[in-house]
Structure formats: structure tokens, C-alpha cells
Amino acid sequence: MKNDLLKILEIIKLGEKLKFEMRHSWLSNGRQESVAEHTWRVSLMAMLIEPYLKQKVDSSRLLKMIIIHDLVEAEAGDIPAFDTMxxxxxKEQKAMNEIKSIEKIRDTLGGAMGEELYNLWFEFENKETFESKVANALDKLEAQIQHNEADISTWIEIEHKMSFMMDKHVGFDPILQLFKDLIEEEAEEKLKEAGIDTNSIKEAIL
Structure with missing residues (x-):
């Protein structure tokens, strides 16, 4: 038992690195966001939106999937989506680094727990189950919410376009689609207030 707890403590200490691993997102107070803060709010979103989804969700599995997914970034680092687009x-190097990291987490914990977290990470990546699709959608939506809350000066040009590219992540569920629409409307309003032509951006995507 003591040996198992030492292994768990090692993973908890790994998680501390997410508190200072920075994302390409900024907070409303002008401070850069950490991966840990992003993961926490995705978890909050899952808890709040879960009762409204069209299909019953395994809440425990969903939350575990969200929490474990970004843990690999403690070693692999966070690479923004626009860098891999x-x-x-x-994209290939990012995938290799993250797989190495989740394998190390699995091997450190060992046993059933190590295997469970390993499988949950790949479930999220494969986006085939309902829970993994929800987790992926919330991950993308939280990032956009954070952009909407940040000063427009922190946005780079590709993020103007990405604000209108979230449909592919939410189309499987009407509530998530509606939620996405609300978030997209906020993004469009923010862009328009900054004098940016959103119609031309949307036309370029089509």
C-alpha cells in the first residue's frame, strides 16, 4: 500500500507542473493562463452542462478523461492548435511526445489504475465515444470562452478565423451546438467592436 501511495504522490507532483505550464490564452486581468486553470474550468463546464446533454453521460469517466488528458502536457508541453493545423x-511530434508521456504515467502508477488512465487518454484522443466527444467539445469551447474574456490585443490573426470553426466539435449534440452558438456570438461581437470585418472572415472559411 505504501508503495502504491508513493506512486500516486509522484503523479500528483507531476500535476504541479501544470500550474506553471502556460497556454496561449490570457485572462481578463491580463495574466497568462496555465494548463491547470484550463483543465479545472473544462471540468466545471462538464459538471454544469452534463444534465442538459441529449444522451446520458458516465460523469465519472467524463471527468477523469478531462483531468488526465492535459496531464501529459506537464512533460510534453502545451502546443497551441494553430501550430498544428x-x-x-x-502535429506528429506533438502526438509522439504526448504518447511517451502517457506511457510514462501508466508505467509509474502500474496496475489497473495506470492502465485505466492510459485507456482514458486514448479514448479522448480517438473521439469515438459520446463521453470523449463531449470532453473534446468542452475543451475547445473553454478555450474560446477564455479568448472572449481576454483583451482583443492578445488574439493573433488565426484566432479570428478559429472563432468560427467550432461546429465540427459540437454537431453531435444540439445543446452543445447551441452553447457553441452563444460563445461564437460573443466572439463575433468582440471582433466587431475591434473594427474587424467578421463577414469576410466567415466567407473565407466557407
């Missing part, structure tokens, strides 16, 4: 090499 059109760069196959970066």
Missing part, C-alpha cells in the same frame, strides 16, 4: 511535422 497546417504543419504535419509539428
Amino acid at each position: 497546417d504543419n504535419h511535422t509539428v
Whole structure:
């Protein structure tokens, strides 16, 4: 038992790194966001939105999936989505680094728990189950909410376009689609207030 607890303590200490691993997102007070803060709010979103989803969700599995998914970034680092969008090499390297990290987490914990977290991480990545689709959708939506809350000066140009590219993540559930629409409307209003032509952005996506 003591040995098992030492292994758990090692993973908890790994999690501390997420408190100072920064994301390409800024808070409303001008401070950069940590991965840990992002993960916490995705978990909060899951808890609040779960009762409204069209299909019953395994809440425990959903929350575990959200929490474990970003833990790999304690070693692999956080790479923004826009860095992998059109760069196959970066995308492939990111995947390799994250797989190495989740394998290390599995091997450190060992036993059933190590295998469970390993499988949950890949379930999220594969996006085939309802829970994994919800987890992925909330992950993307939280990032956009955070952008909406940050000063527009922190946005880079590709993020103007990405504000209108979330449909593919939410189309499987009407509530998430509606939730996305509300978040997208906030983004569009913010862009318009900054004098940015959102119609041309949306036309370019189509």
C-alpha cells in the first residue's frame, strides 16, 4: 500500500507542473493562463452542462478523461492548435511526445489504475465515444470562452478565423451546438467592436 501511495504522490507532483505550464490564452486581468486553470474550468463546464446533454453521460469517466488528458502536457508541453493545423511535422511530434508521456504515467502508477488512465487518454484522443466527444467539445469551447474574456490585443490573426470553426466539435449534440452558438456570438461581437470585418472572415472559411 505504501508503495502504491508513493506512486500516486509522484503523479500528483507531476500535476504541479501544470500550474506553471502556460497556454496561449490570457485572462481578463491580463495574466497568462496555465494548463491547470484550463483543465479545472473544462471540468466545471462538464459538471454544469452534463444534465442538459441529449444522451446520458458516465460523469465519472467524463471527468477523469478531462483531468488526465492535459496531464501529459506537464512533460510534453502545451502546443497551441494553430501550430498544428497546417504543419504535419509539428502535429506528429506533438502526438509522439504526448504518447511517451502517457506511457510514462501508466508505467509509474502500474496496475489497473495506470492502465485505466492510459485507456482514458486514448479514448479522448480517438473521439469515438459520446463521453470523449463531449470532453473534446468542452475543451475547445473553454478555450474560446477564455479568448472572449481576454483583451482583443492578445488574439493573433488565426484566432479570428478559429472563432468560427467550432461546429465540427459540437454537431453531435444540439445543446452543445447551441452553447457553441452563444460563445461564437460573443466572439463575433468582440471582433466587431475591434473594427474587424467578421463577414469576410466567415466567407473565407466557407
